[in-house]
Amino acid sequence: MRPALELTSVPIWATTVTRPAADLSGRFWTVIAVGDAGAQVARLWTAEIAATGGESRLRVHTVPDDDAVDPASAALRTALADARVGWRLMIAGPAAWCLKLRAEATAAGVADDEMAVATTDVGMRSVRCAHCRAVTTAAVELEDTVVCGGCSRNLLVYYHVSRRQGDHLGFMVDAEAQVRS
The missing domain is CATH 3.40.50.2300 (Response regulator)
Structure with a gap:
């Protein structure tokens, strides 16, 4: 939702x-x-x-x-x-x-x-990886995924923008599945 x-x-x-x-x-x-x-x-x-x-x-x-x-x-x-x-x-x-x-x-x-x-x-977004802190810029929408340019994780582009850095938050989309494996 x-x-x-x-x-x-x-x-x-x-x-x-x-x-x-x-x-x-x-x-x-x-x-x-x-x-x-x-x-x-x-x-x-x-x-x-x-x-x-x-x-x-x-x-x-x-x-x-x-x-x-x-x-x-x-x-x-x-x-x-x-x-x-x-x-x-x-x-x-x-x-x-x-x-x-x-x-x-x-x-x-x-x-x-x-x-x-x-x-x-509004087509391009800078997405900061929550895991390695690399910034990946790509044509991606909120709730879409992008591959991190730093650690290659599939990042979910989340509904959060850092006022301090000016980037959208991205975090590993399938983190729960990786932990349970």
């Missing part, structure tokens, strides 16, 4: 492509977008913020799909160094990437209500 997603640690935006409106409650904004689809969302958010007269307090960072993690992390660190009261972070891109950046922002003290996330692709 599938649990209600809102009762798990998996954000809705990690399972369904979403594009929330720009967070206009802020006074300063940083938008970090990955790929063409993320850049398109960033343009929409920029227009929404510009309509309120806030474009001078907005910074937009776009990163190509193939090189997302390091430049996006650098952009986040720069933004955090300049953050003031009323600062908001908006992230747009593939869900697996957004989860990683959200984990980094959360570790730096950014609260959930200071972030907005738009996902442009």
